[in-house]
Amino acid sequence: MRVMCTVSAWPSHYYPMVPVLWALRAAGHEVLVACPPSQAGPVSRAGLTPAPELGELAIPFLARLRNVWDAQAGTWPYDWVPPHPVTGADMSSLAEFGYADFARASRQLIAEPVARGGQAAIDLARRWRPDLILHEPLSMEGLLAARVVGVPSAVHLWGPVGTHEDDPAIRAVVEYPVGSFTPHRAGPLTLDTVTHVIDPCPAGLAPPVDATRLAVRYTPYNGPGTMPTWVLEPPERQRVTVVWGSSLTAMFGPPSLAVRLILAALADLDVEVLVGVAGQDLDGVGPTPANVRLLDGVPLHVALPGSAAVVHHGGAGCLMTSVAAGVPQLVLPTGMDQPANAARLAATGAAIRLPRAEATVQRIRDAVTSLLDVPEHRRAAQRLAARNEERPTPAGLVTDLEKLAAG
Structure with missing residues (x-):
């Protein structure tokens, strides 16, 4: 046909x-x-x-x-x-x-x-x-x-x-x-x-x-890209992946970029951080701490295995790719359909929702710490991933x- x-x-x-x-x-x-x-x-x-x-x-x-x-x-x-x-x-x-x-x-x-x-x-x-x-x-x-x-x-x-x-x-x-x-x-x-x-x-x-x-x-498709072999190696510390859509800056203005805030929140934690940003947002991130690795041309579904948590803006692509990977999520919805995405995912227990307008360094750090330390979040994320596999x-x-x- x-x-x-x-x-x-x-x-x-x-x-x-x-x-x-x-x-x-x-x-x-x-x-x-x-x-x-x-x-x-x-x-x-x-x-x-x-x-x-x-x-x-x-x-x-x-x-x-x-x-x-x-x-x-x-x-x-x-x-x-x-x-x-x-x-x-x-x-x-x-x-x-x-x-x-x-x-x-x-x-x-x-x-x-x-x-x-x-x-x-x-x-x-x-x-x-x-x-x-x-x-x-x-x-x-x-x-x-x-x-x-x-x-x-x-x-x-x-x-x-x-x-x-x-x-x-x-x-x-x-x-x-x-x-x-x-x-x-x-x-x-x-x-x-x-x-x-x-x-x-x-x-x-x-x-x-x-x-x-x-x-x-x-079934995640995040566009073409490459898989660096280091993602196959078990991380020495818990890995947190941070993703922020470049479209948000265009729609909500440069102040909406939360990556610098997120990295400040993660700086004192004993974690390895992967950061996926693109375009002009790279300039807005500024100098990165020693525990941060920038993802360049790596599709999200390739980078997520091995991650203990993911932090993102609530776009459906990030959210659903993380669901398929069984990774607990911190969602900082900024606008459009993102608040609904975040609320519905948080209701499953697989995520913590923190609206972008309410996000501070301390609140982000507390939320990520909860995702890493409270096993219920990971169990809920794994249940969602298992249900996805059953479809x-x-x-x-x-x-x-x-x-x-x-x-």
Whole structure:
């Protein structure tokens, strides 16, 4: 069969789909990934075939816009002004972003790319004639194309946030401008109208879904990279891995970078520290203590084995990769879906949640010490990992997808 997939310009949101697409290829099916032009390289490096036809939805703009709205409503939890939604530059006052900026940027960065991408997905589906369309929650072009051409579809979740959420703060992450796809007369196109959901979350972490749930094991793919042989050596001291997404600085401003704070908290502990940061965030880390090793081009799933704890910002990719590895987590959620991710994981006992706005050196040190010293956290993390292993592999999911396409 032919399987078309649509993805957004946010790699960590579609990376969980990659093992499933590999499994479809290995089973002899054709796979084509419709993507924004910026993702043609990442898709190709994943060993898949891109069709760079979709619009470039400016997701950092959406996040920064939400932050400005929160600041205007008095719910922004930080003591600095959020970055300018369009440029990402520092603002001294919210007044620097006005209604005219909002109207122009919303049209250019959201409405136009979404409308263009929707039409492109339909055109591609009509020409390529897929039997099934898969998409991730930020690429609703896939659901649109499936309805227009009349083929089954399924959305692949990236973590603990589901398709039927009551909290508007979570639902806003995946909504498009109202009416973007109305001209195609495909009916309501929101996540709570999907019929099939591929859910990679183990029991105890499963998100709200009111549709046919297709279970799959979360199989980490964190992008291409190398495995240094030293990660195979047992650490001489307990190892703590620290990961901070580079996108956070762009969306929440440089003060949101918590790595320096985390390293100060770990400096007095008898631990070995691995730090995964990239891009401009490396400059913000500054000099590192002697017990710190920087990870360069090492995928997270390669670095985690041997770790006694992991500290991160609450992104679904970090969280779910750590779940699969059975490592207890300290989650410092900064915004977007991260608070929900952190709360749901903490409820399993496998993590401690410490909101970024409340994080101090002492509170981080206390939380990491608890993860290292209290065995219940590790046992809970290992239970989640075992439940993940019990789920169908991506290869095992292929049969369900074949039945969906046939039916």
